Amino acid sequence: xxxxxxxxxxxxxxxxxxxxxxxxxxxxxxxxxxxxxxxxxxxxxxxxxxxxxxxxxxxxxxxxxxxxxxxxxxxxxxxxxxxxxxxxxxxxxxxxxxxxxxxxxxxxxxxxxxxxxxxxxxxxxxxxxxxxxxxxxxxxxxxxxxxxxxxxxxxxxxxxxxxxxxxxxxxxxxxxxxxxxxxxxxxxxxxxxxxxxxxxxxxxxxxxxxxxxxxxxxxxxxxxxxxxxxxxxxxxxxxxxxxxxxxxxxxxxxxxxxxxxxxxxx
Amino acid sequence: xxxxxxxxxxxxxxxxxxxxxxxxxxxxxxxxxxxxxxxxxxxxxxxxxxxxxxxxxxxxxxxxxxxxxxxxxxxxxxxxxxxxxxxxxxxxxxxxxxxxxxxxxxxxxxxxxxxxxxxxxxxxxxxxxxxxxxxxxxxxxxxxxxxxxxxxxxxxxxxxxxxxxxxxxxxxxxxxxxxxxxxxxxxxxxxxxxxxxxxxxxxxxxxxxxxxxxxxxxxxxxxxxxxxxxxxxxxxxxxxxxxxxxxxxxxxxxxxxxxxxxxxxxxxxxxxxxxxxxx
Amino acid sequence: xxxxxxxxxxxxxxxxxxxxxxxxxxxxxxxxxxxxxxxxxxxxxxxxxxxxxxxxxxxxxxxxxxxxxxxxxxxxxxxxxxxxxxxxxxxxxxxxxxxxxxxxxxxxxxxxxxxxxxxxxxxxxxxxxxxxxxxxxxxxxxxxxxxxxxxxxxxxxxxxxxxxxxxxxxxxxxxxxxxxxxxxxxxxxxxxxxxxxxxxxxxxxxxxxxxxxxxxxxxxxxxxxxxxxxxxxxxxxxxxxxxxxxxxxxxxxxxxxxxxxxxxxxxx
Numbered sequence: 001x002x003x004x005x006x007x008x009x010x011x012x013x014x015x016x017x018x019x020x021x022x023x024x025x026x027x028x029x030x031x032x033x034x035x036x037x038x039x040x041x042x043x044x045x046x047x048x049x050x051x052x053x054x055x056x057x058x059x060x061x062x063x064x065x066x067x068x069x070x071x072x073x074x075x076x077x078x079x080x081x082x083x084x085x086x087x088x089x090x091x092x093x094x095x096x097x098x099x100x101x102x103x104x105x106x107x108x109x110x111x112x113x114x115x116x117x118x119x120x121x122x123x124x125x126x127x128x129x130x131x132x133x134x135x136x137x138x139x140x141x142x143x144x145x146x147x148x149x150x151x152x153x154x155x156x157x158x159x160x161x162x163x164x165x166x167x168x169x170x171x172x173x174x175x176x177x178x179x180x181x182x183x184x185x186x187x188x189x190x191x192x193x194x195x196x197x198x199x200x201x202x203x204x205x206x207x208x209x210x211x212x213x214x215x216x217x218x219x220x221x222x223x224x225x226x227x228x229x230x231x232x233x234x235x236x237x238x239x240x241x242x243x244x245x246x247x248x249x250x251x252x253x254x255x256x257x258x259x260x261x262x263x264x265x266x
Numbered sequence: 267x268x269x270x271x272x273x274x275x276x277x278x279x280x281x282x283x284x285x286x287x288x289x290x291x292x293x294x295x296x297x298x299x300x301x302x303x304x305x306x307x308x309x310x311x312x313x314x315x316x317x318x319x320x321x322x323x324x325x326x327x328x329x330x331x332x333x334x335x336x337x338x339x340x341x342x343x344x345x346x347x348x349x350x351x352x353x354x355x356x357x358x359x360x361x362x363x364x365x366x367x368x369x370x371x372x373x374x375x376x377x378x379x380x381x382x383x384x385x386x387x388x389x390x391x392x393x394x395x396x397x398x399x400x401x402x403x404x405x406x407x408x409x410x411x412x413x414x415x416x417x418x419x420x421x422x423x424x425x426x427x428x429x430x431x432x433x434x435x436x437x438x439x440x441x442x443x444x445x446x447x448x449x450x451x452x453x454x455x456x457x458x459x460x461x462x463x464x465x466x467x468x469x470x471x472x473x474x475x476x477x478x479x480x481x482x483x484x485x486x487x488x489x490x491x492x493x494x495x496x497x498x499x500x501x502x503x504x505x506x507x508x509x510x511x512x513x514x515x516x517x518x519x520x521x522x523x524x525x526x527x528x529x530x531x532x533x534x535x536x537x538x539x540x541x542x543x544x545x
Numbered sequence: 546x547x548x549x550x551x552x553x554x555x556x557x558x559x560x561x562x563x564x565x566x567x568x569x570x571x572x573x574x575x576x577x578x579x580x581x582x583x584x585x586x587x588x589x590x591x592x593x594x595x596x597x598x599x600x601x602x603x604x605x606x607x608x609x610x611x612x613x614x615x616x617x618x619x620x621x622x623x624x625x626x627x628x629x630x631x632x633x634x635x636x637x638x639x640x641x642x643x644x645x646x647x648x649x650x651x652x653x654x655x656x657x658x659x660x661x662x663x664x665x666x667x668x669x670x671x672x673x674x675x676x677x678x679x680x681x682x683x684x685x686x687x688x689x690x691x692x693x694x695x696x697x698x699x700x701x702x703x704x705x706x707x708x709x710x711x712x713x714x715x716x717x718x719x720x721x722x723x724x725x726x727x728x729x730x731x732x733x734x735x736x737x738x739x740x741x742x743x744x745x746x747x748x749x750x751x752x753x754x755x756x757x758x759x760x761x762x763x764x765x766x767x768x769x770x771x772x773x774x775x776x777x778x779x780x781x782x783x784x785x786x787x788x789x790x791x792x793x794x795x796x797x798x799x800x801x802x803x804x805x806x807x808x809x810x811x812x813x
Contacts, residue, residue, distance in 0.1 A: 009373065016377035024382060041400055102296045103303065109472075109518025113480035114492065114511050117499040121320055121507075194476075197390035201480040204395065205496070213393065217484070220396035228396055236389040243388060435632045438601060442625040443646035443697060453645070457636040537635040538679025 043226040052230035065234055067210040071127060072192075072199040075134025079191055083139045084184070087146025088176075097147075104143055112137035112198050116205045130202040130211070137198035138191035145190065149183025150176055181254055189247045196239050322505040330505035331512060339494075344513050346489035347478065350406070354413025355474045359467060361414070362421025366466070369422070370429025370459070371451075383422055391416025391477055395484050404486040412481050417474035421466045428462025429455060461534045468526045475518060546733045547612030547622070547700045549575040549598070554607035556593060566758030567593040571607070573752055573764055578731040582738055582748035584787065590759020591737045592705055598735060599625050599703050611701060621650065624694030624732075628706040630686045633678040639665060639689045640674040646697035657696075664692040667726055684715040688722070695730060702732045706739070720746055724772065741791070745783045746773055753790050762790060 025045060032042045043051075055061035090097040112133050119129040153176050161175045177184075203213025212231050219227040304324060310316070311323040322330075334340035365383075368375040395412060402408040432455050440454045456463075482492025491510050498506040551574070556567040568590035575581050583591045596602045598609055600619035609616040611623070624646075626632075633642050640661050647657035665671055668688035678686055687707050694702060708716045720743060727734055727747075738744055744751045745767055753762045767783055774780060 013373070013377045016374070017381040020378045021381050021385075098295055099299045099302075102299050106300070106515060106519065109475070109522055110511060110515045111476040111479045111518075113476070113483065114495055114514050116480075117483070117495050118504070118507055118511070121499055121502065121504060197392055197476070200390045201392040201477075204392070205480065205483055216393055216396050220400060223400070225397070225400065228400075232389055232393055232397070235393050236385075239388045239390065433631055435627055435629050436634060439625065439627070439632050439634075439693075440645070440649075441601075441619045442599065442623065443693070444621040444649040445645075446649070449649060453648075454634065457634070460636070533636070537677055 040223045041225055043229065047226045048229045048233070051226040052233060055227070055230055061230070061234060064210055064212050064215050064231070065238065067208075068199055068203065068212045069238070071130045071203075071211065072134055072195050074127075075131040075199070076138050076192055076195045078131070078135045079138035079142050079195070080188065082135075083142025083187070083191070084146050087143045087187075088150055090143070090147045091150035100143075101147075104140060108140040108144065112194075113201050113205065116202050120206050125206050126208050129206045130199060130208070133202035133206075134195045134198045137194040141190035141194060142187045145183045145187025146180065149180030149187070152183065153179035178254075185247065185251055185254065188250075189243070192242055192247065193239075196235075196242070200235060319502050320504055322508060326505040327508045327512070330503075331509040334506060334509055340509065340513060343489050343491050343494045343510070344517065346487070347482065347491045348517065350409055350413065350482075350487075350490065351471075351474055351478055354410045354478070355417055355471050357410070357414035358416075358418040358470055358474065359421055362418045362466070362470065363425055363463070365418075366422045366425025366463075367429055369426040371455075376426070379422070383419060387419040387423070391473070392480055395481060399485060406487060409478075409481050409485045409487055409490075412485070413474045413478050416477050417470035420469035420473055421463075424462045424466025424469065425459065428459030428466070431462065432458035464526065464530055464534060471521060471526070475521065479514065546577040546731055548577045548579075549612075549701065549733060549735070550610040551575075551594075551598070552607050552610070554594065554597060554604045554609065556590075556597060556602060556604050566590075568597070568604075568754075568759035571759070571761055573761060575733060575735065578733055580727055580734045580736065580747055580749045581752060582736045582744035582750075583752045583754060584738055584741065584744045584791070585754035585759075586739060586756060586791065588759075589754040589756040591739075591754050593759065594754075595703055595705050595735060595737045598701075599623055621646070621697055622699050623701045623703055624697070624699040626687070626690045626694045626702070626704045626707045628709050630678075630683050630710065632690055633686055633693070635678050638675050638677055639670060639681065639692075642678070642689055643693045643696045645693065650697055661692075661696055664696045665689070667695070667729065668692045668722065682715075684711050684719055687711065687719065691723070691726065695726070695732070700733060702734045704734065704736045706737055708743070709738070709740070716743075721772075723747065728771070741784050741787050742775060744787065745769075745780055746775060751787060753787065755791075765790075 028042075029045055031037065032039070032044045052061070086096075086100065090100055115136055116129065116133045119132045123129050123132070157175050157179055158171065161171055166174060199211075200213035200216075203211040204217040208214055212235050215231045216228050216235075219225070219231070308324055311318070311321050315321075318326075331340070365375075365379055369379050370376070391412065394415065395408075398408045398412050398415075402411060436454050436458055437450065440450055445453060479492035479495070482490040483496040487493055491514050495507050495510040498504070498510065551571055554571040555569050558565045558567050571590075571594060583594060585591045593602065597604050598616065600616050600623070634645070637645065640658065643661035643664050644657045647660060652660070662671065662674060665674055668691055670685060670688055670692065673681060673685065678689070681689065690707065691702075691704075708719045711719060724747060736744075736747060748767050750764055750766045752764050754760065755762045765783075765787065769777075769779055769783070
């Protein structure tokens with residue numbers, strides 16, 4: 001296990017990964033061209049890419065993505081606005097914890113999708129229903145992780161800060177919040193992941209007229225598999241960007257730089 | 267391991283020891299939030315602020331729950347949903363464990379599967395629904411395959427990480443004590459990776475559960491709680507919908523409390539290996 | 546028990562910074578049932594040497610003979626105790642850990658539990674057979690590790706700074722316990738340490754190693770009667786002698802180790 005062979009192995013891994021992907025793509029193309037299955041069900045990769053390109057060029061894809069992003073971010077931010085303070089309050093005040101913890105534990109296992117039809121009845125089809133679905137999905141991971149994070153703050157830090165003369169307010173902002181941040185960031189990450197799933201599902205169930213989830217579901221009716229796959233690619237890309245770029249860098253600039261290990265990976 | 271029972275017996279006696287009064291206190295503590303929320307719900311429902319049809323009272327919901335249960339409709343829906351969950355998740359667990367372990371054990375398998383997994387996993391599973399419906403037709407097959415496909419990634423990822431993070435020193439110790447490859451796997455690698463594997467299974471099951479309801483709504487299966495809720499909307503049967511949601515909540519809670527927490531308590535918690543926590 | 550011969554053993558590490566010699570031309574013999582300490586500063590290759598004897602590393606040149614047979618890999622003729630407490634399997638009780646090697650050997654359940662119990666009694670842990678490792682203190686965990694290494698009755702016991710991570714008081718107890726265990730079992734022991742007093746207390750002979758590259762500087766027999774008195778004049782004289790042989794190169798070698806970022810084999 002010397003360093004030299006290790007880099008050699010890594011190089012081989014890259015080659016293997018590329019070969020795997022190329023082989024998978026080639027296999028898909030071969031099946032698609034073979035006519036074994038109807039072409040409409042299994043569009044070739046060129047078709048998918050050209051559909052993606054033309055949808056990007058005429059702006060329709062961006063419009064759908066825009067609607068989806070608006071809904072997901074709205075619901076997600078709402079979830080943070082509610083979940084973060086609630087989690088902190090639960091961890092700091094026993095009475096709040098006593099009241100909300102049973103509720104949170106009971107409501108958390110209910111998939112947000114099962115409430116979407118109810119929201120549809122109450123609020124009709126459209127943005128509000130979707131946003132509420134996202135909000136419901138994202139709030140609980142946020143509450144739960146914040147609560148655990150604040151409770152897990154090392155008591156030594158509190159004592160040390162107290163000795164150094166920190167008052168309640170500064171104790172909170174300078175010690176508790178940074179101390180709980182690995183959990184809070186994990187909570188945000190999980191919350192976004194769930195929001196992203198929830199928005200796609202909610203758009204399918206509560207079909208409005210825009211949004212990536214709606215496009216995918218709608219194109220099923222017309223057997224537009226290429227549109228479907230192009231939208232799938234788009235959904236994957238946006239999810240990837242948020243997961244890696246947004247939350248990844250948030251983590252790099254905070255907890256990783258402080259050398260605090262991430263806990264509770266969702 | 268007869269002796270160890272005497273040691274753990276002390277712990278059990280301590281846990282079941284508290285007086286009846288203390289137990290009642292816990293029960294009251296845990297129920298009063300629901301009483302408060304229920305009371306608020308009742309006040310709003312009876313006030314006539316919203317149409318009764320859309321905002322049913324708790325009595326309506328309870329009546330609907332009892333009627334549907336007695337007539338056997340609700341149990342039928344629930345059992346179908348559970349069977350679907352078991353089939354899908356079982357498939358995911360088997361396939362996921364095999365792929366995850368082989369990725370952790372062999373560099374070649376890792377090189378082959380990792381790129382595929384990292385490309386397919388970030389897409390929310392539900393987005394594949396229409397594709398599966400087109401390929402496999404609406405109904406049971408699509409639903410089960412979707413649930414399996416979606417929950418598989420959490421199992422793969424965690425199993426892989428777990429097997430890779432088995433401590434080098436355990437492998438060395440076992441080697442020095444003459445463990446061959448087969449027993450190295452069953453006696454050292456599997457238990458060593460178990461905290462991660464359990465986390466993966468738990469996350470996978472949670473994901474399967476979350477998505478299943480939506481899949482049932484979209485895949486046009488004849489029975490299932492998701493379908494019940496979705497169908498009830500058409501006829502403004504809000505009370506039946508709420509009854510369905512209650513059952514869903516109960517099943518979800520039961521899965522969490524009685525399946526995975528129990529397994530964990532009996533294995534990794536007892537071994538002091540807990541570290542991979544996931545809500 | 547069996548003698549060990551170490552003949553011209555050499556090992557070189559490939560690191561990103563180039564080739565770093567681990568050990569070079571190491572030669573010495575160990576008699577059957579002898580207790581040998583390998584003493585030296587960090588980075589002198591003493592752990593590397595132990596890992597070669599254990600069969601975890603293959604030497605680039607030279608060979609190791611145990612009871613006349615060349616070492617080709619790890620084998621059940623040797624038991625190994627590491628420094629890291631984490632070496633115990635957390636999913637097994639103390640008894641389960643000690644019985645592991647016997648289980649690998651195919652010893653029936655009843656019998657291996659009897660043997661494991663006996664081994665745990667030897668390290669004074671008979672009350673903790675059913676405890677899981679995380680309920681045991683560091684010193685107790687290391688005692689389980691010793692019992693585990695002895696349980697399948699190897700003729701050689703290899704120990705890589707097993708007490709280095711313990712507090713001073715516990716370490717004293719453990720050294721006394723190990724001396725007792727050795728007296729009872731008469732294993733051939735190779736014990737790696739950087740603690741001079743420990744070496745004088747335990748060893749029949751001390752092999753002093755120096756770094757750049759790791760070589761044997763000299764071998765010093767400790768001719769003190771057992772049990773030894775660490776406060777006696779003779780004991781202190783041996784310590785002074787060993788310290789003199791080690792020289793003052795210690796700080797420098799620490800630097801060297803850090804600069805190379807190596808030492809995959811030196812525990813924790």
